[in-house]
Amino acid sequence: MPGVLQLRERGVRGVILSYVDTAGINRIKTVPLSRLEHAVQWGVGISPVFDVFLADDSTTSTDRLGGPDGDLRLRPDLDRLVVLAGQPGWAWAPADRFTQEGEPWIADQRGFTRRMVSRAAAEGLSFRTAIEVEWAVGRDEDDFVAACRGPAYGMTRLVELSDYARDVLIALEEQGVQVEQLHPEYAAGQFEVSIAATDPLGAADDNVLVRQTIRAVSHRHGLRASFAPVVLAGRVGNGGHVHLSAWRDGANLFTGFPSSAGGFAAAGILAHLPALLAVGAPTPASYLRLVPSRWAGAFACWGVETRETALRFVPGTAGLAGAANLEVKCFDLTANPYLLLGALVAAALDGLAGRRPLPEPVAGDPTNLPDAPRLPTTLDAAVDAFAADETLREALGTTLFDAVVAVRRAEAARFRDADPEEVAAALRWVY
Ligand code: GLU
Ligand code: MG
Numbered sequence: 001m002p003g004v005l006q007l008r009e010r011g012v013r014g015v016i017l018s019y020v021d022t023a024g025i026n027r028i029k030t031v032p033l034s035r036l037e038h039a040v041q042w043g044v045g046i047s048p049v050f051d052v053f054l055a056d057d058s059t060t061s062t063d064r065l066g067g068p069d070g071d072l073r074l075r076p077d078l079d080r081l082v083v084l085a086g087q088p089g090w091a092w093a094p095a096d097r098f099t100q101e102g103e104p105w106i107a108d109q110r111g112f113t114r115r116m117v118s119r120a121a122a123e124g125l126s127f128r129t130a131i132e133v134e135w136a137v138g139r140d141e142d143d144f145v146a147a148c149r150g151p152a153y154g155m156t157r158l159v160e161l162s163d164y165a166r167d168v169l170i171a172l173e174e175q176g177v178q179v180e181q182l183h184p185e186y187a188a189g190q191f192e193v194s195i196a197a198t199d200p201l202g203a204a205d206d207n208v209l210v211r212q213t214i215r216a217v218s219h220r221h222g223l224r225a226s227f228a229p230v231v232l233a234g235r236v237g238n239g240g241h242v243h244l245s246a247w248r249d250g251a252n253l254f255t256g257f258p259s260s261a262g263g264f265a266a267a268g269i270l271a272h273l274p275a276l277l278a279v280g281a282p283t284p285a286s287y288l289r290l291v292p293s294r295w296a297g298a299f300a301c302w303g304v305e306t307r308e309t310a311l312r313f314v315p316g317t318a319g320l321a322g323a324a325n326l327e328v329k330c331f332d333l334t335a336n337p338y339l340l341l342g343a344l345v346a347a348a349l350d351g352l353a354g355r356r357p358l359p360e361p362v363a364g365d366p367t368n369l370p371d372a373p374r375l376p377t378t379l380d381a382a383v384d385a386f387a388a389d390e391t392l393r394e395a396l397g398t399t400l401f402d403a404v405v406a407v408r409r410a411e412a413a414r415f416r417d418a419d420p421e422e423v424a425a426a427l428r429w430v431y
Contacts, residue, residue: 268351
């Protein structure tokens, strides 16, 4: 990371300390550059109540969290500090939370990813992950009006938003984010960017940074970006597909899939998938997206290059070494990426430890199968599966696990009587 003097030379005046709460909302504190070193050493105050904040800024509670008492210290991780291209004068750093005694906070979401990465390393394993980002570009209005016209995947869209899309690429590149591709997607005004795979902590950081960069560039162009699962009910939504591979001694366990250890890892993820939805599809809006025939992965099965199953095995192009991976399609970008990638690692490790057998793959559209296994179709059902999942409880630790359950139940309750249009409208510009 550049030193304070270099940051000042690059025009930085303020540093953003970025934290993602249990509801998946990016909350922040900032310090002037002159206070950065102090913030690194001592942290800045942040209430533990954010662990049980909801997407509308109300709070819920668990037996340990949610009161007005207590304070934590938020410390920026300088290894990931970047100078923001879309917000001149600002640098950004993901931050970790500590107790006032200097211990890592037990319910810290980023700390959870770190723990799962260390747990894998103790078994001689590492994971490479990437989260695809889909978003809808709208005009700067509360209703969603697509900012461009033209067919899905079509050149017309890029012509109309040519400068905008270029500025997204420039900003991400200047921030050291490795973009693999950017393209117009299916839904009106929808685009997608794919990012190179890296370790889970880095991929979660990238995911937060990429979304906030797209948001900032959109704003500078007088546009509005939505990463919500659906911007309009009943239409194709925004996914947050996760690509994942597991490595031991420099070898990709997904090579030779499914009759390799990668098959055990995939079986672990498949077995925990209904519960994982409470982490990766955490809002009522998630279930408006997660329906058949929208390539959202609504079925609890796997296939080779199948875009309708929740798990799509990607063998990789012949000759491209190490490219085999598993794409988990059912998740969206309302997820806290730290919780999601940590939980996926926990599920994969569980599959590997138990040498869990992988069921037969599905070919074609699962809708045509007589007994195609649907994933939970409501947030309530996903939370029930999560609340009963002892593997995830042990991995997250009770404090964080209970916070996830409480936040999800409260989000479900908040929209109990809402129709799909109301759900979509309420979350459209929050995520
Ligand atoms: N937009 C789809 C979703 O909701 C995904 C389309 C694709 O396969 O990239 O996940
Ligand atoms: Mg896509």
